[in-house]
Amino acid sequence: MPRELSTAIVELARDDVPAMIERKLDAGEDPLAILAECREGMTRVGERFQAGDYYLAELLLSAEIFKAAVARLAPHLPDTDGDRPVGKVILATMRGDIHDLGKNILATLLRAHAFEVHDLGVNVEPAELVEKVREIRPEFVGLSVLITTAFRSMQEACRLLEEAGLRDSLRLMIGGGVTTPELEEWVGADFQTQDAAAGVAYCVERVGEA
Numbered sequence: 693m694p695r696e697l698s699t700a701i702v703e704l705a706r707d708d709v710p711a712m713i714e715r716k717l718d719a720g721e722d723p724l725a726i727l728a729e730c731r732e733g734m735t736r737v738g739e740r741f742q743a744g745d746y747y748l749a750e751l752l753l754s755a756e757i758f759k760a761a762v763a764r765l766a767p768h769l770p771d772t773d774g775d776r777p778v779g780k781v782i783l784a785t786m787r788g789d790i791h792d793l794g795k796n797i798l799a800t801l802l803r804a805h806a807f808e809v810h811d812l813g814v815n816v817e818p819a820e821l822v823e824k825v826r827e828i829r830p831e832f833v834g835l836s837v838l839i840t841t842a843f844r845s846m847q848e849a850c851r852l853l854e855e856a857g858l859r860d861s862l863r864l865m866i867g868g869g870v871t872t873p874e875l876e877e878w879v880g881a882d883f884q885t886q887d888a889a890a891g892v893a894y895c896v897e898r899v900g901e902a
């Protein structure tokens with residue numbers, strides 16, 4: 693049986709992964725499904741790291757392989773016809789967290805759906821997020837998280853938005869591999885997912901009523 697794409701990522705087969713993606717695209721496979729396979733590989737890399745079988749060097753290499761995979765898939769991701777922005781979204785990874793691969797995918801998908809995306813980057817201070825919201829007035833704010841130590845800064849961001857009177861004018865989404873419905877409630881968000889496509893669907897559905 694041929695090796696799975698997710699396994700090639702776990703094995704850090706830097707040279708094989710692009711060729712495997714190419715073959716899948718040629719065979720007409722859904723680029724979003726291919727992306728999901730890559731992400732599964734990253735989850736398994738994380739398990740190896742947690743078990744002590746992989747170190748930071750392997751995490752870094754996996755991130756490089758994954759970034760190259762996303763770059764190859766990006767032109768094939770779903771697109772829309774319109775070029776006028778349908779709505780504005782601010783994205784950020786909050787203080788304490790530097791993971792951004794998932795956030796970047798979400799940004800790509802949202803832009804492909806004609807949203808104007810303001811990506812504030814990683815390790816963002818809650819007060820900085822609030823300032824940007826005041827300036828840009830987005831319909832949506834999306835916070836990405838992969839490390840539990842950043843939960844508190846997400847909750848703080850939500851509280852500061854409320855105190856600034858800005859919380860009711862937008863929908864707050866949280867996403868990333870460690871998020872759960874319980875975290876959504878604890879942070880005070882409106883939506884939670886571990887799937888960027890679901891986040892896009894949420895924005896597309898709600899943009900008119902936001």
Ligand code: B12
Nearest residue numbers: 738789790791792794834836839840867868869886888891
């Ligand atoms: C790659 C990686 C790294 C890379 C990150 C590179 C980068 N530029 O992002 C590097 C090597 C830098 C790194 C560093 C560290 N990492 Co790391 N890392 C990972 C790994 C293997 C994969 C993460 C990833 O990118 N997955 C792929 C993406 C695409 O998935 P995703 O983020 O979930 O995104 C998808 C959806 O969730 C969704 N989405 C994401 N965000 C959002 C937001 C919204 C609004 C929406 C709607 C959707 C959405 O879209 C994506 C596509 O569907 C994970 C393992 C894992 N289980 O995830 C560990 C992991 C997250 N890392 C971990 C740790 C501990 C660290 C370090 C502390 C290690 C260290 N000792 O220094 C540092 C973190 C420093 C810090 N303060 O942040 C732990 C966290 C544990 C915890 N309980 O919090 C994990 C879980 C590994 C583990 N099992 O121990 N890491």
